[in-house]
Amino acid sequence: MKKNVLYITILCTLLSSQVIAQEVSSIINKSETERVEKFLSSDELEGRRTFSKGIDKAANFIANEFKQAGLNKLNNSNTYLQSFSKLSAKFVSASGTFDGVALDTKNLIVVSAEPIVSINETSGYEVVKINKEDNFGMAARKVLSANANYVVLVDESFANNFSRLVQLKSNITADQKTVVFVLTNNIPSKFTIEATHKIESLALANVVGVIPGKSLANEYVIFSGHYDHLGVNAAKAINGDSIYNGANDDAAGTTAVIMLSKYFKKLNNNERTLIFVAFTAEEVGGYGAQYFSKQFDPLTVKAMFNLEMIGTESKWGKNSAYITGYEKTNMGDILQKNLEGSAFKFYPDPYTDQNLFYRSDNATLARLGVPAHTISTSKMDSEPNYHKPSDEFQTLDMDNMNEIIKAIALSARTIVSGKDTPSRVDTKQLK
Ligand SMILES: [Zn+2]
CATH class of the missing domain: 3.40.630.10 (Zn peptidases)
Known part of the structure; x- marks a missing residue:
């Protein structure tokens, strides 16, 4: 008896997996x-x-x-297209000073959805550091995704990683706060940062279907x-x-x-x-x-x-x-x-x-x-x-x-x- 039950179970399993395989092939x-x-x-x-x-x-x-x-369609939408817009912030220029000394512009990256950024130490930006022993990628993502404006002093040992931040300048959403990255080992008591971006809104769409x-x-x-x-x-x-x-x-x-x-x-x-x-x-x-x-x-x-x-x-x-x-x-x-x-x-x-x-x-x-x-x-x-x-x-x-x-x-x-x-x-x- 036991044997038979087992046999039937195996047979059924085989049959059902065969049915599945056939259905897959036909569709x-x-x-x-x-x-x-x-x-x-x-x-x-x-x-x-x-x-x-x-x-x-x-x-x-x-x-x-x-x-x-x-x-x-997703969420009772009337279309399969999931439309959204993306701000394109085309970088135009950036400059700045630390304690009166001009910054080398290649050591300055401003990520912002604002057409004009003009700030100094009294503007309410939080100044934070990315230290040598930090995980650079994680630390950078953290300030970029936080809902606050920052000036980020990046340890000079991250010079290679820093240049990769350049691509962030075009990766902007409407709610992006302003984050200023400066590659430096100095901590300024006074600073100025100026930046301009050309802001455009561009239409995009995913295509989404639901079962x-x-x-x-x-x-x-x-x-x-x-x-x-x-x-x-x-x-x-x-x-x-x-x-x-x-x-x-x-x-x-x-x-x-x-x-x-x-x-x-x-x-x-x-x-x-x-x-x-x-x-x-x-x-x-x-x-x-x-x-x-x-x-x-x-x-x-x-x-x-x-x-x-x-x-x-x-x-x-x-x-x-x-x-x-x-x-x-x-x-x-x-x-x-x-x-x-x-x-x-x-x-x-x-x-x-x-x-x-x-x-x-x-x-x-x-x-x-x-x-x-x-x-x-x-x-x-x-x-x-x-x-x-x-x-x-x-x-x-x-x-x-x-x-x-x-x-x-x-x-x-x-x-x-x-x-x-x-x-x-x-x-x-x-x-
Ligand atoms: Zn691909």
């Missing part, structure tokens, strides 16, 4: 995956640069795919990819090709998000609420993900699958991909467990020196503790078409990419059903 199929990928990476979209006509076309296409799939959860509607699982890329650059044309199609980066991840939305909508048995999002403006600073992430209480987000460059074979060959920040949560182990018996395998990110965990759209939520990882196959040490006009549809392995999307669908199923909940990122361990 996530190569011809659909190709159709979506081909359009997103076509010359017609002109490389999907943020603030271009091409990216608007891409956004409308993705929204229409979500509509065809039957997805809901409400059956019983755990207030718990979210996010599937994301970025749909922007680098656009057209005639000055950097290679063999007469000036369109950066971004077929792999990240039309591939966006295609996966669309295919997964169709799959889970068809299954229609998700206990948790599933959010499918195509982010804008990843390549120019991650603004899409930053805006999107602010709409959620991070504690309600149980997992994020960010899909980035899955169109080429990984360094281990077909049927494999890597997960960034693998060791930071047990999400990778859960995904792996759900693929037991299949030919597919996830590996920890082998390019840890490249900080990929912090370089894609998963990072915003991961920094808030969310198990948010990027899944990729890109050979970051030898991907020949990365950020080149030759990142084209023809260079992708569409069979393999379709298999990867199917594997992601299967690997996610116990998280989607609420049976598994990945452990959270320990934010104290982050860089």
Whole structure:
């Protein structure tokens, strides 16, 4: 008797996993995956640069795919486009003095959403120091995200890190307070800082679709990819090709998000609420993900699958991909467990020196503790078409990419059903 029961149980398990596999193949199929990928990476979209006509076309296409799939809109919105504006603060000039001595302008960085900054020691700015033994990145982020104006004296041992702050000057939101960084070992008793910025408001949009959860509607699982890329650059044309199609980066991840939305909508048995999002403006600073992430209480987000460059074979060959920040949560182990018996395998990110965990759209939520990882196959040490006009549809392995999307669908199923909940990122361990 016992034997029979066991036998029947095994048979049922086999049958049900076969049914799942069949359903996956009928919905996530190569011809659909190709159709979506081909359009997103076509010359017609002109490389999907943020603030271009091409990216608007891409956004409308993705929204229409979500509509065809039957997805809901986020928060009763009347559109799949999650529009927002970003202040662009174009740096014009900055100068300053410490105790009457002019500062070298290359040692002065002013981050501000104000067109004119003109301050001195009586202006109520808090003066703080980043000391040699501090974690520079964490300390800089802390003052930038605090709701206060600062003058930050940065120890001269951080000269290399300091020059990287330059990119912050264009990464401004409307609520950004003024933060003045000065590379110096002096503590002034009197100072003056003057800066001017040209402020513009620019329109951006993520594309978001939702499948409400059956019983755990207030718990979210996010599937994301970025749909922007680098656009057209005639000055950097290679063999007469000036369109950066971004077929792999990240039309591939966006295609996966669309295919997964169709799959889970068809299954229609998700206990948790599933959010499918195509982010804008990843390549120019991650603004899409930053805006999107602010709409959620991070504690309600149980997992994020960010899909980035899955169109080429990984360094281990077909049927494999890597997960960034693998060791930071047990999400990778859960995904792996759900693929037991299949030919597919996830590996920890082998390019840890490249900080990929912090370089894609998963990072915003991961920094808030969310198990948010990027899944990729890109050979970051030898991907020949990365950020080149030759990142084209023809260079992708569409069979393999379709298999990867199917594997992601299967690997996610116990998280989607609420049976598994990945452990959270320990934010104290982050860089
Ligand atoms: Zn990318």
